[in-house]
Amino acid sequence: MSRRDETIFALSSGALPSGVAVVRLSGPESGAAVTALVGQWPEPRRAALRTLRAGDGSVIDRGLVLWLPGPASFTGEDMAEFQVHGGPAVVAALLARLADLPRLRAAEPGEFTRRAFLAGRIDLAEAEGLADLVAAETEAQRRQAIRQSGGALSRQAEAWRTRIVTMRALIEAELDFPDEDDVPGSVSDAVWSEAAALLAEIETALADAGRGERLRRGYEVVLTGPPNAGKSSLLNALARRDAAIVTEEPGTTRDLIEVRLDLDGLPVILVDSAGLRDAAGRVEQEGIRRARERAAAADLVLWLSPADAPVEPERPASGVPLLVLRTKCDLTAGRPDDRSAGVPPAEGDGSGALGWGPAGGGDRGGDRAGAGMGLPVSAATGEGLDRLRAEIVARAGVALGRGEDPLITRARHREALTAAADGLRRALSFDTLPLELRAEDLRAAGDAIGRITGRVGVEDLLDVIFGQFCIGK
Ligand SMILES: Nc1nc2c(ncn2[C@@H]2O[C@H](COP(=O)(O)OP(=O)(O)OP(=O)(O)O)[C@@H](O)[C@H]2O)c(=O)[nH]1
Ligand SMILES: [Mg+2]
Numbered sequence: 001m002s003r004r005d006e007t008i009f010a011l012s013s014g015a016l017p018s019g020v021a022v023v024r025l026s027g028p029e030s031g032a033a034v035t036a037l038v039g040q041w042p043e044p045r046r047a048a049l050r051t052l053r054a055g056d057g058s059v060i061d062r063g064l065v066l067w068l069p070g071p072a073s074f075t076g077e078d079m080a081e082f083q084v085h086g087g088p089a090v091v092a093a094l095l096a097r098l099a100d101l102p103r104l105r106a107a108e109p110g111e112f113t114r115r116a117f118l119a120g121r122i123d124l125a126e127a128e129g130l131a132d133l134v135a136a137e138t139e140a141q142r143r144q145a146i147r148q149s150g151g152a153l154s155r156q157a158e159a160w161r162t163r164i165v166t167m168r169a170l171i172e173a174e175l176d177f178p179d180e181d182d183v184p185g186s187v188s189d190a191v192w193s194e195a196a197a198l199l200a201e202i203e204t205a206l207a208d209a210g211r212g213e214r215l216r217r218g219y220e221v222v223l224t225g226p227p228n229a230g231k232s233s234l235l236n237a238l239a240r241r242d243a244a245i246v247t248e249e250p251g252t253t254r255d256l257i258e259v260r261l262d263l264d265g266l267p268v269i270l271v272d273s274a275g276l277r278d279a280a281g282r283v284e285q286e287g288i289r290r291a292r293e294r295a296a297a298a299d300l301v302l303w304l305s306p307a308d309a310p311v312e313p314e315r316p317a318s319g320v321p322l323l324v325l326r327t328k329c330d331l332t333a334g335r336p337d338d339r340s341a342g343v344p345p346a347e348g349d350g351s352g353a354l355g356w357g358p359a360g361g362g363d364r365g366g367d368r369a370g371a372g373m374g375l376p377v378s379a380a381t382g383e384g385l386d387r388l389r390a391e392i393v394a395r396a397g398v399a400l401g402r403g404e405d406p407l408i409t410r411a412r413h414r415e416a417l418t419a420a421a422d423g424l425r426r427a428l429s430f431d432t433l434p435l436e437l438r439a440e441d442l443r444a445a446g447d448a449i450g451r452i453t454g455r456v457g458v459e460d461l462l463d464v465i466f467g468q469f470c471i472g473k
Contacts, residue, residue: 002079004115007033009098010109011091012472017088023094023187024472026112029103030078034067036101037082052082055100061085075112076119083096110469114462117454124454125153128410131469132216135277139265141398144215144409153407156205160420161227163198164446168193171439188435192428195442199424200416203406211401212409214299218260218267219396222295225304226311227251228277230327233379235259235272239391251275254287256294263389266396271298276314297321299399300392307332307375322413323391324374330381388448412452412465420450 007027013020034041040046042065052060057163063084073079084090098104115126122130129149136142147153170191223231227250235244239259245252258271271294274287295301296318303313303324308331313324373390377384395444397403423445427438450456 004118005103007104008111008115009033009095009104010107010112010472011095012112013086016086016091020083021086021091023082023084023091023098024103024112025080025082025098026073026075026077026115027104028078028108028392030080031067031069031277033101035096035355037097038065040103045309047083052084052094053095054093054097060097067127068418071119073113074121076121077115077220090429107471108466109471110466110473113469113473114466117462117466122149123151123154126151126411127328128412128465129153131473132409134470134473135216136261137260137268140215140402141267144405147405148409152405153409153413154248154409154453157449158455160198160202161192161446161455164442164449167194168442168446170437171435171442175435175439178237192431195424195428199421199428200442202424204421205406206414206417206421208404208406208408209399210408210414211399211404212406213411213414214266215406215454218269219300219392219399220269220298221300221302221392222271222273222291222298223302223304224276224291224295225302225327226306227277229275229304229306229311230379231408232257232272234302234325234327234377235270237379237382237385238270239310248276251280251284254283256290261395264393266393266400266402268392268396292316301397307376316464318470322397323390326351326383327374328380329376330378346421364420384407393431416448416451420445424447 007029009025012024013022038050047064048372061084066081070077132145232244244257259270261268273291295316307326427441447456
């Protein structure tokens, strides 16, 4: 598939209307398109104010034009940029005009970045970093994306791959000149200790508890509990908007309702769900099934037990950490048995950052924290919400690796490094096998790492990777 002789264009700025809209072009006809629209070429890499004209000479708009000749452009090709007023009709007229020009067509998602990759301007891991940068919603995601698009993962992967290439070269030399090896403990001994050191480094990178991937996805918190516990009210209070319907009727919520929050720079996904109970109609039963399924896959489950009618927590089967909340604490405030005045007893595994409430998996400590315990909160008065937010932030910070810089940010990287580690392990363990076979395992390990940056056979992956980009990137 070679369509790189075609010139592509797309609206690269965001939703319309906007103050300014940026339309980008890349490919051999970019210069001709500039001439067709504005007459005379501007100086390279200098913004020039020009009148953009339709085919019949009528004015589309006045705007800035940038002429960015290759190869020193983002894609390595000739590029141009039109910055016009961000009205939908202006942009529609401009795009229609470009589509009318010969050998110009609308770009596919990620096609600019794909061309940059194919031209060798950036590698695959850096391209993924750019996609993440565009998608980043929080500070921590932005920082991770900037690191990766700036080549942090690429440099490490290349360094590892180069070491394997060197090891293989040493083995080749030994295979080519076996008779000259009169030194006891041949050169390959050095190779194998180097391979073991490299394996240890890769294993360390893999043992990151998936923090980089989780940071891309967000830390998922599922609100569960009996019907009418105040789950939807709490979700709305934390989200500071009416995302979910609240009524006094038990069984109001049936679908899963997601809200994405930026808590202290961390991406947190709150999920409201149907109240758990036995007597329920078909629709509600399905809602309950989905609630349990989602909770089992969450990073944290909140069990909401109403202060005026406590219910024992139902633990997700998967051992996801569970935090008990005593909701509607305003209803019992001032009563003799009210615990909300003081800090509730610390129980469970003690992993709660604030030292209260049952936390961690289904151990006995967590179970001992019965229905009447947990962090008192009230969606009505706002009590306890700051503490709850702080607790979620503390846990998310650990799970997403705040302050750490995990290398791996996608399953693709993890698969590649796992395959590399397997190759190294095979090469190291079969020390009775002929050197040729062990060298072959090293080669496989090096190739696996090479797939991270796209240096080695990744043609099959490109559609998948670049298809996830937005159009105009
Ligand atoms: N006093 C008081 N009432 C609350 C509080 N939170 C919720 N409620 C009330 O409790 C009732 C149920 O609230 P919801 O938020 O719909 O409860 P839910 O857990 O989502 O219920 P389902 O969706 O049916 O499972 C509503 O009448 C709310 O107004 C609170 O903090 N204090
Ligand atoms: Mg609800």
